[in-house]
Amino acid sequence: MVTTDWTQVSYEEGRQTLKKWRECGVRRSEEVVEIWEHVISRSPSSLGDEQWAVLEQVCIASLDAARVDLAQECIDLLHAQFPNSNRVLKLKGMQLEATEHFQKALDIYERLVEEDPNNNSYRKRKVAVLLAQGKRLDAIRAINEYLKIFLNDPEAWLQLSELYLLENDVPKSVHCLEECVLIQPLNSMYFRRLGDLRYTQGGADNVELARAYYERALKINPTDLRSQYGILLVRNPSGLLLKDFQSNNQIASTTKSPSEKKKAGLAAVDAIDNLVNRYQKISPKSNPESDGILNCLEAMKVTIGSK
């Protein structure tokens, strides 16, 4: 795993990385704090307007990395610049959450919601407070309430599906993922995750649905390794290696008519082929174990081929 040492990074590269992480919502709090302390805090003003967004990002990251002192600094700087802004107040609420003053944080969020009912981020923070206190069922109820108004918010549906998974309720989690797919039909991750969930649910028709979703994910994003593996899993008529690990209700799905079994076998073989040529491209220097995986795949191909 190649890792960059963020303390030696140049100012411009630090700024670009923070911008990239801010846009794709990456959660690497410790590294953000490191970049800020070692690189950007030398002269934040040279960021111009962007420094406020960076300060907000650093504040949240430092709360996540349990650095309440740094968070307090950022909040003071932001408060000085935007004296009565709701977003700074929201950050103050988050800091209270981090120091386990949940009731105070909740009061702040209540006030913010009344002041600006259209803003959905305050309502989400109220749900986050419930999550922090470990009240998962209340959190689920709160998200459902929130989704009654803002029902096209994929992030809320994703969080809800995660919570249902924690309650081991896979069908509801599948329902939430389907909502995400409805909202963003071009996101291959949602399709692949929906395929995983269907596969976890088990049962012949669910595995069939999982196959459909994996193929759709692969069509949108051909280089997605997970979908390729997924297709192999779903198509695997009786690959010796995998069979004993597949949950028992998958075995039921393999008793198909011979012609279908043939078709499934062929599809499994070409699923393995494009996996194999994916692994052949990897240099053993970076991943010494890649040829180990290659052998496993070859072994699987032989067993399927001979069937």
Add this chain to the structure above:
Amino acid sequence: MKFNVETQALPYSTIILHCLKYPSKGVFGLLIGHKKGDKVTVTGCIPLCHESTPLAPPLELATALVHGKFGASLVGVYFANANPSDTSLNMYAIRLADKITTVTSSPAILIQVMNERLVSDCDQDRLVAFEKDGDSWKETKTLFQGSNFLRALQTVIQKKLYRELADFENHLDNPEADFYNTNLSNKLVQIAELRS
């Protein structure tokens, strides 16, 4: 049968590094080792994924690949909960352990990382082992490495080596990442003289 679980230094530190790489998420992994009578020695571990609700496909795939490579020396599962105050056993880990017991036809053990003991000055054992007794999981004795190992662990954490660790999910994201972490293990052994 009361197991006596001894986790060697290398898997012990790899598990801790896996927890530190994803501090806000639950982590999962497989344990490699051998059993003699009631003594289980864990000689290696393979980090699998970093979410408290892992789904069937990645788990099945990883266990199949690891089983293909290590065969019967697959002895159990380790996991850590996302929330530090939550010390309950994770049901996905239990399900995976049961499946390993059926496949390797020998009882698998379960190792939980106690998040609250990860703080540097705590001298208790960070890992707690469980074994299946009837249909509930009971805690069993573990052999603790002692304080010089903890000092070695601190140096590794200071060097932030956990960023080089790769689990199966990282491998799925980018096949260049090696989820057996061979290079990292060599580095661990070399830097902290951990006997592998």
Add this chain to the structure above:
Amino acid sequence: MTDLLLDPAIRTWVFLPIVVITFFIGILRHYVSLLLMNKKKVELENIADGQYLLRARLLRENGRFLPKTSFNARRQYLCAEETGYLSKAQQRPAKGPNPMDPSQMTEMLKGNMMNMIPMIVVGGWINWTFSGFVTTRVPFPLTLKFKAMLQRGVDLVSLDSAWVSSASWYFLCMFGLRSIYTLVLGSENAADQSKAMEDQMAMTGSAVNPQADPRAAFKGEWEALQMIQHQFAL
């Protein structure tokens, strides 16, 4: 092609100033409208309406990715007789934008005050000051019908219709510079567009504007959803 020789002074004192004037008036108009346009108070209900309409459309468009059972469950949830949001919204009392009430009046007045009046005033002024001569020539030949548009204020029958008078050059600039406005203004407000603001726009952006009457929209969506034939696309 009658070759007219234009006095180069026209280029420096008529042709270029018109372009500059139009450009700056556009920028001025943009900022004044930003100042005047008070933040329209979008109540929660309008957001919910907008979201449900968007949801119905999304369901129709991407419904093919869901299996039949989940598609029907969602359709049922939206269009059920009493409980479905779409059906309930249709029975709501009509609340169209009655022009009589004062807040709507000021809104409309401000609206057209913003763009109609400056155009007429400046157009008239240019027509008055720079009237009677031709400023430039369009490189490609044009048919006679363009003559009326391009040569306002210069009614010479024999003149080739490629020539453009100052008034119509002003109108050409007015519409031509629109893309440059988005370039100049667009780039500005993109700078402070942080991610939270984007989500915010995405969420409330699709809100139904308070004036329009949503009942008709709901009826349309309701029928469309009822009629759709679900076919699992994968």
Add this chain to the structure above:
Amino acid sequence: MASTIYRLITIVSLLSLIHCAYSAAQHRFYLRLTEQPFVSLPADVVAQTVISLVALIYGTSYLANPFQYIKKDQHHDRTCDEALNCPSFITFENRSKAMSPEFAMLRTLKQQQRQRQTSSRKETHSGRVSETIHSSESTDSQE
């Protein structure tokens, strides 16, 4: 190998197309010199133009890289963590908090406070009274 052939075809057809244009201009210039009315281009120039155009299209259609699915996934290079991460629901009850020294002190404070309550509950023997103390005390500790 194959792509070099198509590249060759494309270049040759491009050159011949330019040559046709040049010869057409030359023809017009010749007509103007001899004051003949321009009727149409000579047949060979027209033929050469059409052929080289067809060859050009054929060549470039092979050189262009394979067709892509129209609706590309716009953030396809995102890893699974980034795509399935919900930043607005971030909670701070995580391992780095459990390991940080400041929160360790906060946690020991809470534990002592909990022990005091359990010991105080044993002394007063009346659950109801201590419950009120407990609730009031916990609100104070929150302040």
